[in-house]
Amino acid sequence: MKTIKPSKEFLHRVHKLPAHEVCLQAIEAYVENLDLPEDWFENGELLGEQRFQYFYETLNQSFPLQYRRRNSHRRLFKCLQQHKIQNREVLWWYIMEFLGFRIQREPICKLYNPEYEKFDHPHCAPFDYVADMFFEEIRNSIAFANRTGGKTVNTAILNHLDMAFKDSCEVASAGATLDQAGKVYRYFLNIHKNPTLADLYAKPPIKGRTEYVNDSLLEVVTGSIKGLNSPHPQKARIDEVELMDWDVLQEGLSMSVSKDNIMAQITFLSTRKYDTGTFQRLLDSAAETNSKIYSWCIWEILEKCTRQCVDDAKYGTCKILDICKGIAHHCSGHYRLDDWIDKACLLSIDVRDAQWLNKRPSREALVYGGYWDLEVHILPYGFTPKGANILTAASIDFGSSPGHPFVYQKCWVDYSDLFRAVEESVPGQEPKYKLCFYIFYEYRCASATLEKHSSVIKQSPLYKEGEVIFADPSAKQSRIDLLELYNIETYSAINAVEDGIDLVRNHLQAYRNYGEEGGKLKSNLYLVDGYLDTENEELIGTDKEFGYYKYPRQQDGKVIRRIPIPINDHGLDCIRYTIQSIYKIIVSLVVLPFEKVERSGFWM
Numbered sequence: 001m002k003t004i005k006p007s008k009e010f011l012h013r014v015h016k017l018p019a020h021e022v023c024l025q026a027i028e029a030y031v032e033n034l035d036l037p038e039d040w041f042e043n044g045e046l047l048g049e050q051r052f053q054y055f056y057e058t059l060n061q062s063f064p065l066q067y068r069r070r071n072s073h074r075r076l077f078k079c080l081q082q083h084k085i086q087n088r089e090v091l092w093w094y095i096m097e098f099l100g101f102r103i104q105r106e107p108i109c110k111l112y113n114p115e116y117e118k119f120d121h122p123h124c125a126p127f128d129y130v131a132d133m134f135f136e137e138i139r140n141s142i143a144f145a146n147r148t149g150g151k152t153v154n155t156a157i158l159n160h161l162d163m164a165f166k167d168s169c170e171v172a173s174a175g176a177t178l179d180q181a182g183k184v185y186r187y188f189l190n191i192h193k194n195p196t197l198a199d200l201y202a203k204p205p206i207k208g209r210t211e212y213v214n215d216s217l218l219e220v221v222t223g224s225i226k227g228l229n230s231p232h233p234q235k236a237r238i239d240e241v242e243l244m245d246w247d248v249l250q251e252g253l254s255m256s257v258s259k260d261n262i263m264a265q266i267t268f269l270s271t272r273k274y275d276t277g278t279f280q281r282l283l284d285s286a287a288e289t290n291s292k293i294y295s296w297c298i299w300e301i302l303e304k305c306t307r308q309c310v311d312d313a314k315y316g317t318c319k320i321l322d323i324c325k326g327i328a329h330h331c332s333g334h335y336r337l338d339d340w341i342d343k344a345c346l347l348s349i350d351v352r353d354a355q356w357l358n359k360r361p362s363r364e365a366l367v368y369g370g371y372w373d374l375e376v377h378i379l380p381y382g383f384t385p386k387g388a389n390i391l392t393a394a395s396i397d398f399g400s401s402p403g404h405p406f407v408y409q410k411c412w413v414d415y416s417d418l419f420r421a422v423e424e425s426v427p428g429q430e431p432k433y434k435l436c437f438y439i440f441y442e443y444r445c446a447s448a449t450l451e452k453h454s455s456v457i458k459q460s461p462l463y464k465e466g467e468v469i470f471a472d473p474s475a476k477q478s479r480i481d482l483l484e485l486y487n488i489e490t491y492s493a494i495n496a497v498e499d500g501i502d503l504v505r506n507h508l509q510a511y512r513n514y515g516e517e518g519g520k521l522k523s524n525l526y527l528v529d530g531y532l533d534t535e536n537e538e539l540i541g542t543d544k545e546f547g548y549y550k551y552p553r554q555q556d557g558k559v560i561r562r563i564p565i566p567i568n569d570h571g572l573d574c575i576r577y578t579i580q581s582i583y584k585i586i587v588s589l590v591v592l593p594f595e596k597v598e599r600s601g602f603w604m
Contacts (some may be wrong), residue, residue: 003043004054010040023059024072027052029355031076032083032088035222049089051515053128056093073098073196083166088131095130099191103127103154106334108299112330115254120360121283121295123604129294130154134161134262140291142282143269146298146356148335148405151269152180155237156187158267162235163216164200168260170216170233174252176223176243182207184239185220188347228252234262241270249278253289272354275361276547297358301333302340320344323352348553365550366499367564367572372546385438393468393582394457395574396490398475403567405444405539408573410467411423412438415586435586436524437507437579442541442571444534450478454486456533467584470577491578494584497563500576507579525575 014022016331030036035048036055040162059068077098085091096102100394102546109116116123121144138161145151145572155173173188185207189456192198192205212219219231223244228251236525238244256264269289270279287417288291305328308510310317318324323344328337344352354361394410414436443456471479472494482488494500507525532541540548548568552560 004046004050005042005044006040006054019062020071021058021585023055023062024075025147026055027059027076028079030055031079032128034087034090035085049087049604052089052093056097063396068097069194069196073194074106077196079164085134085161088127088135091131091134091161092127095161098194098197099155099157099160101153102334103130103150103157104296104300106300106330106332107296108302108327108330109297110325113299114325114373119295119358121293123295123297123358124308125300126150126296129296130158130161132266132292132294132413133158133267136265136320138292139263139265140289141265141267142291142293143267144279144283144288144293144358146268146270146301146358148270148300149271149296149301150334151271152183152239153187155184155239156191156270157266158235158237159184159188159218160191160197162213162262163212163218164197166216166262167214168216169235169262170231171218171237172221172231172233172255173227173237174221174223174236174238176238176240178222179221180240180243181222184237188218209229209541223252224248225251231255232257234259234264236266237269238267241268241271241282242273242277243270244278245541246278246281247465249282272358272361274354274544274547275363275366275369276374277544280361281374284293295358297328298335298356299331300341302328302331302335303333304331305329305337328331334447345559350550350553361482365559366504366547367510367549367551368546371505373510373521374543376510376523377508377526378543379438379526379528381528383438383440385412385414385436385529387414387416390414391468392462392464393470393578395470395577397472397570397573397577398478400447403569405446405536406453407570407574408443408453408460409439409542409571410441410460410462411578411584412440413578413586414438418586434507434524435579435582436526437575438526438528439575440528440531442531442533442574444532444539444541444571446536450481451486454482454488460533468582470581472573473578484603488499491581491585493523494582495577497576500580501564503579504572525579539604540568542575545572546568599603 002580026036028049035053038044039051041051043099048362059072080094085094092105103126105125105127107123107125107128109119115589116449126145126149129141129143133141143151143154159171159173162171173181173184175184182295183424189205194202200212200541202213207220219233221228221231223238225248228238228248232255234256236252238249238252241249252266252268256266258264268282272279272283283293303515307315308316309326312318320341350362350365353359375407391413392410393413394408397407399407402406411498417433419430421433441461443460445453465487469488469490471490473492473495479490508523510523512519513522527543543567549572551562551563551564554560
């Protein structure tokens with residue numbers, strides 16, 4: 001900006017006008033025409049937006065914000081209402097001047113990050129997302145950013161922009177939880193602390209329905225099936241998708257409707273936490289939903305670093321030099337550098353890479369990483385296995401808190417391969433066979449009595465007295481109580497953790513069935529959609545646990561592949577109990593007594 005100079009002719013023409021008035025007239029002229037005369041500047045080669053920048057920066061540097069709000073904003077806003085916001089430069093200036101946010105416009109990773117080509121989704125500047133959505137250059141979008149990356153603020157800004165500059169524009173803003181939806185609304189309300197913008201309210205605002213004088217309105221809803229099913233606005237925005245169930249999210253896809261010459265748009269926003277989570281599934285289906293992905297990370301929103309990377313006089317050698325690689329010297333955002341350095345030092349590699357640098361979450365630490373696949377292992381609601389060689393088995397993992405719930409899980413076991421193995425077996429050798437498991441029901445409860453659990457078990461699908469139920473062998477008293485008080489007998493499950501994990505992996509292993517289904521990917525372990533039964537919304541099912549169950553890491557980041565971290569594992573423990581234990585008794589259960597078949601294991 002220092003190299004830009006107004007021409008002598010221009011200065012002579014306006015020398016009797018106050019500087020404040022000169023800047024206002026120039027800004028109004030640009031808003032209307034999207035250009036300013038070349039002869040106003042000595043630098044004839046300047047672009048129109050550079051001339052515009054000169055005047056609004058001069059106004060900002062010469063007059064404090066409170067003065068501008070009292071003496072400039074109403075006039076400028078009236079000009080904006082008359083001529084609308086017609087290009088990105090005016091949009092960025094409006095957000096900065098009236099709303100108080102300098103949204104980053106430079107794609108730092110694309111320009112300066114040496115690992116940029118490794119990202120599974122290209123990074124952009126946050127302003128690219130806001131501008132494309134406001135100017136309706138994109139219909140559907142997925143905004144994929146780091147923690148504290150401005151997603152919630154950007155949502156509030158877009159809500160205001162669409163309402164203020166598009167008459168009769170209806171906006172529905174949802175969060176995965178009521179609290180998250182409330183955060184967006186609080187940012188929205190704070191925008192109106194500017195007295196000029198407070199005049200936009202048609203009546204005192206309330207969260208359920210906020211109206212502007214131009215008949216635009218905002219509804220704040222919860223990210224539930226009920227919340228996402230009712231409104232049909234032109235603009236729908238759903239925040240923190242990662243915390244929502246996939247089935248609930250599907251309701252949001254039908255929310256937006258074009259009307260009053262305003263394009264229907266829907267945008268999903270979130271931080272990606274898990275490689276198999278709801279948000280990753282949404283990213284993977286972006287092409288099917290015709291959604292453009294906008295991704296940015298901490299580098300796009302971090303403040304500029306002015307320190308020396310090595311041997312800085314005050315700070316010494318940077319603690320995160322191996323992570324930063326000097327990228328922060330090019331940043332120009334708002335997030336405090338010291339805060340990022342602290343986070344980068346304290347967080348695990350998985351969390352830092354996934355939630356702050358927007359790298360695809362590593363599956364290295366996942367116990368079943370590379371084995372579990374939603375597309376292979378989830379069967380549609382209502383599925384029932386065919387054939388006569390099916391029995392029902394169940395398992396229990398005892399617990400009594402949100403972090404350690406009680407889980408009762410049952411599955412169909414297809415033992416058809418056992419008869420094939422018997423027919424093909426050689427005398428003196430154990431027949432080799434492999435069972436197939438279909439988990440169709442899972443009851444989870446964070447806190448309830450054993451009486452309540454036993455009642456649910458007896459009312460569960462296909463329950464019969466005496467059904468095969470494997471249970472955690474360490475819960476001896478609970479098993480005794482189930483039997484003596486509620487007549488539910490359980491078998492002591494085999495609980496060899498490492499061997500059991502290998503067995504589960506073996507059954508998850510996908511293969512192509514070229515014989516019957518033309519090469520379709522199959523496995524020997526499935527979950528049937530709709531299997532989960534719980535009254536606790538915060539509880540996740542086994543399908544989610546596959547993406548969360550991890551091994552610990554050493555301080556240097558190396559994965560310790562022995563005993564996993566005992567969190568998010570109760571449904572997975574049930575699977576392990578069933579698969580480990582039922583092979584030991586399957587022959588006696590299903591083979592006729594006169595058939596002399598030795599007990600056997602599964603084939604690998």
